[in-house]
Structure formats: structure tokens, C-alpha cells
Amino acid sequence: MLPKNKFAAIQYLGESRITELCKEAVIKLIHFGDKIKEVKILTAEGDHSNCHALLLTIDYEIQIAIKGGFSSGYSGEGPRGYAFILNLLNHYTENINEYITPINIFERLDSSCLTVEDLECINDLKKLRTARWYDFVPYQKKDRPNVFNQFPLTIPMALIDPRLIEIALEFNNNPDNSILNAYRKIESIVRERVCLTHESSTKLFSKAFQGDDSLLYWKGLDSGENKGRASLFTSIFMAYRNNRAHQEPKENLHNDIREFLLINQLFILEKKAILREVNIPAQT
16 A cells, blocks of 8 residues: 555646646647546635646546646636636536545645545545536537637548658648648559559549549449549549649648548548559550
């Protein structure tokens, strides 16, 4: 058994009285796949009863303390952040309860030095019978704010085709250039596979994928599914690439990431396509 005065081996995130850092800490945990199993809202006792920290339990019963950057009872960043984070956590667990926490324990949490005894004390606290945190979460789901629009705008690297990784790593520096390079690369890959060295863009993809005797096709799919997949190549180039290639880039990271993922899907489809066993026409 660990000595009660030994420091608790838990992780601390956020900073006391800095709401934005505490918000970001919770968002990052969820964004990178940690499963929130329990949320303990630790409300300081006495004169500090408008100050709130969190003790989260995630997979493998790991506990993570989010420092006291949240507040309530007045207007301002602290209460707005508190409402935001409660609405977010409510999407992931119903096991949310509030506990009035001794001020000395609350202060040690903010100083990243909870002890084993402190954790035992927190675990022995009785949850508030009247769940005050519900005041921050609208009863009707349709009335709840969109908390996901504050998540990081990043390329989901785990989904990216390996041949696009190098381009994806440069995306944040210059999204427009990365997208155009991705278009060029898929053209080059298809052009090389079907030996149509003088074709490009929609004409290249039409000859490569479309028709019952197309040079590339997807085995095991009926003609309708093959046609649908083939049309994605020409449609995406017509709808996005041509416009981007001939106009000044419009800075919209949301749309840039969506477009990059569309191109990534073309890479995935191309990888699964099979070269038909026919004589490929020579270029003249």
C-alpha cells in the first residue's frame, strides 16, 4: 500500500485560472481518441465555490486532473468555457457528477501535487444530489451548441494513403500548394499505369476508368459500381481541381482539408483498381 503522503501518480493538464488552456486540454484528449469514462467536477468549497476543476477517468482507469480554469456564477470567459466543456463531455459520458472539494485539496490540484490521501478523500466525497451542471447543458439536444467546431483543423494522418504522406506533412505550411501537388501526383500515377503519356486531367481518367473495356477497373464490382467509382475521378477534377488551378487560392482551411481528403480517396480507389488484361494502345 502506498504511503498516504506520497504524491499521486496522475497527469495534470491545463493551468489554474486560464480557461482556454483547460478547454484545449479536454479537447485534445477527446480529439486523439481517449475514452472518457467518468467526469468528477471538483467545486471548491466556501468562498471559492464558483471555481471548478475536473478529474477525468479514461481507459485503463487512468485519472487526469484538469486544473481549475473553469468558473460559474457570472458572465465571462470562465463560465463560457465551463458551459462549453460540460456540453462537450456530455456527448461522451453520462457519468458526470459534482463534488464540493476542500479548498486545500483544490489548491494542491492546481499546483500539480495531489497526494494519495487527497485522491482517497475525493473518491469518498458525496456527489451533490442536485446536479447543478445540468444548468449549463440544454435539455433538448437541438438547443445544445455545436462544440465540435472548436476542434483542431488537422489532416487525419492515419487515413492518408502512404503515397500522399510527404505532401500531407507540408499541408499546414501551404494548403493550396499541397492540394495542387496531390492532384498532379494522382494524374502521374494513373498516366504511368496505363501508358497514356500525353493525356491529363478528365480526359486521362475517362480513358483509364470509364467504359466496359476500361484500362483500369475494380474486380468484384458490378458495372454500375465501377462506373460510379470511375466518375469520381472526372467529377472531382471538374468540380475542384480546374477551378483551383486557374484562380487565386481562397483561404478556407475547412474546405481545403475536405478537398485534400477527396483527393486522398482517389488515391485509395486507384490503389484498388486492377489493370485489365488488354493491349494498351500506344501513344502517337
